[in-house]
Amino acid sequence: MAGMSKIATGNGHGENSAYFDGWKAFEKNPFHLTDRRDGVIQMGLAENLLCFDFIGKWLMEHPEASLCNGEGVSKFKETALFQDYHGMPEFRRAVANFMAKVRGDRVEFDPDRIVMSGGATGAHEMVAFCLADPGEAILVPTPYYPGFDRDLRWRTGVELVPVICESSNNFKITRNALEAAYGKAQEANLRVKGLLITNPSNPLGTILDRETLKSIVSFINEKNIHLIGDEIYAATVFMEPEFVSISEIIEEVECNRDLIHIVYSLSKDMGFPGFRVGIVYSYNDAVVSCARKMSSFGLVSSQTQHLIASMLSDDGFVDNFIVKSKEQLLKRHKYFTWRLSQVGIGSLKSNAGLFIWMDLRKLLKEKTFEAEMDLWQVIIHEVKLNVSPGSSFHCHEPGWFRVCFANMDDNTMDVALSRIRTFMLNNNEAVVPPNKLCRRSSLKLSFSRRKDDFMSPGIMSPHSPLPQSPLVRTRT
Incomplete structure (x- = not known):
């Protein structure tokens, strides 16, 4: 056998x-x-x-967005047929607009640099495939999300090297810690190709301050390695200090933008993990081109793109x-x-x-x-x-x-x-x-x-008795 x-x-x-x-x-x-x-x-x-x-209320008011009723049937055929790997233009524009709003409109995002993926899981693997060969390494500050061991390593053959952060300074990422991890990788004969940061942090629930981000950008520029900014929790910052994106930092300091890449999704910020909306946003043209070809292995469904585009194009919402x-x-x-x-x-x-x-x-x-x-x-x-x-x-x-x-x-x-x-x-x-x-x-x-x-009333669990979904209750 x-x-x-x-x-x-x-x-x-x-x-x-x-x-x-x-x-x-x-x-x-x-x-x-x-x-x-x-x-x-x-x-x-x-x-x-x-x-x-709040989302359910919008769905009730816009039943056509789901395409599963009389109001949406006119768009059904168009959406059901083949869509280009680039993604629907209205979807990419809406996501780019949402990413900017989440960051206080302090930066803009180019819809043509939005690359789709099947959730952040697929987005991380896509970036790893683009940036590193099997046996090469990416630095990751600890503590970090356990899924990275699967997402970045399993099929790519890439190694992860921990950057040791400690509770004595609230697990802050320091230049000394980065240098120590880089040196350890070199001692193990690992070629370091990038650094992955999660901001806001999972599992810490903290954000990286502006000076730390500038230090990180300085580090990756000096080493000529890539920086992957996982920003999937950007809209979950619920009190000061405000979130600072890596996209803001590169507007303030000199750096090689070809080294900067952002992973985003709607799984955490909007609570849509089942929709599998992952995004790679790269400032590197070659990475955008390659990632778009790879995206054929994990595209976002056209129906989901249509619904998300409709929702996120509503600026008031x-x-x-x-x-x-x-x-x-x-x-x-x-x-x-x-x-x-x-x-x-x-x-x-x-x-x-x-x-x-x-x-x-x-x-x-x-x-x-x-x-x-x-x-x-x-x-x-x-x-x-x-x-x-x-x-x-x-x-x-x-x-x-x-x-x-x-x-x-x-x-x-x-x-x-x-x-x-x-x-x-x-x-x-x-x-x-x-x-x-x-x-x-x-x-x-x-x-x-x-x-x-x-607390606020009406919050239900997926394991509690639920009323009918707003999508089920929409008119047919």
């Missing part, structure tokens, strides 16, 4: 990780608010449900969406971190993203990754929360966990927070401030009184 390929049988998929193991535990026993209250609550999924009421989404994320973040603080759990100060970087170092029996995994096993199997251990994000300090807060309805979130509170009070009272422990009996009343200050 003929064997399978090395790629198919190898471990390059990156799924031998606690990050993916947590998902498997959830899938075996998923929480449901009414049908399975003892199930595992999904807090490992960086998904944005908080703006769906886009302006209101950006504001409303930030308001919802800020409320949820404030409430979530406040509830954790009530039982003595801290987190890295953050102002972006759909998650927090939770600090459980004081719960470890010893300062090792083995102790971190022991704690994670308790959280996933006994507390029944799928949170992601820092080691799965290549964090070099045990005890940090990423926990997502925007992917569930208010009631599910309260169940999750109650489980955390019970775990902390029953098993780890020594780490909870005494003045908070003596107020246990009043905590429940305090939570109910304060909740309206933080």
Whole structure:
């Protein structure tokens, strides 16, 4: 019997990780608010449900955008037939306009440099294929998204070299750390072809300040390596300081623009991961040309392009969406971190993203990754929360966990927070401030009184009983 390929049988998929193991535990026993209250609550999924009421209202008012009804049938044939790999012009214009608005209209984006891909996953692989050969390396600051081990490496053969960032300076990317990683790659006889930064950061929920970005641009120019800016969380910055894009920095400093590339998507900023809208925006003409040819392996469907183009061409909707989404994320973040603080759990100060970087170092029996995994096993199997251990994000300090807060309805979130509170009070009272422990009996009343200050009604979870989708309810 003929064997399978090395790629198919190898471990390059990156799924031998606690990050993916947590998902498997959830899938075996998923929480449901009414049908399975003892199930595992999904807090490992960086998904944005908080703006769906606003999007649903737009869909109800523009049923023709979906093409699945009488109002949209006139565009059906045109959309169903072959579309050029460049993508629909109106789609590329709308995405370029949205990218600019998310960045405060401080920069402009050329629609002709928009290259489509099947989500950010496909976009990252596309860039890796364009920039590096098998065995060459890309530097990546830690902690970083576990999926990069799959997206950039599995089929391309590219190596990832970690840039070690530390909690002592809030995981800031420093020039010394970049130089150390570059030197380590050279010692291993790896040719470094690029640096990948995620801004805002996943999993930290922080943004890179202007001076750090300038230092990064200076570094890649001196080394003559590429810079890939993953900016898929750009519209999730919910409080100051404001987001600064790499596209702004290259307007302010001298640099070789052929080295600058941006990966974007609508999966996080708009909560559309199912639409698989990924974008490569490169300032390098050769990369744009090559990526466009590669995009045939992961195009965005014409129906999705039409819907997105219609929605994002509505400037009034886009302006209101950006504001409303930030308001919802800020409320949820404030409430979530406040509830954790009530039982003595801290987190890295953050102002972006759909998650927090939770600090459980004081719960470890010893300062090792083995102790971190022991704690994670308790959280996933006994507390029944799928949170992601820092080691799965290549964090070099045990005890940090990423926990997502925007992917569930208010009631599910309260169940999750109650489980955390019970775990902390029953098993780890020594780490909870005494003045908070003596107020246990009043905590429940305090939570109910304060909740309206933080939350907005109507936020539902994909695992809660849902009303019919706005797309289903549109006229036929």
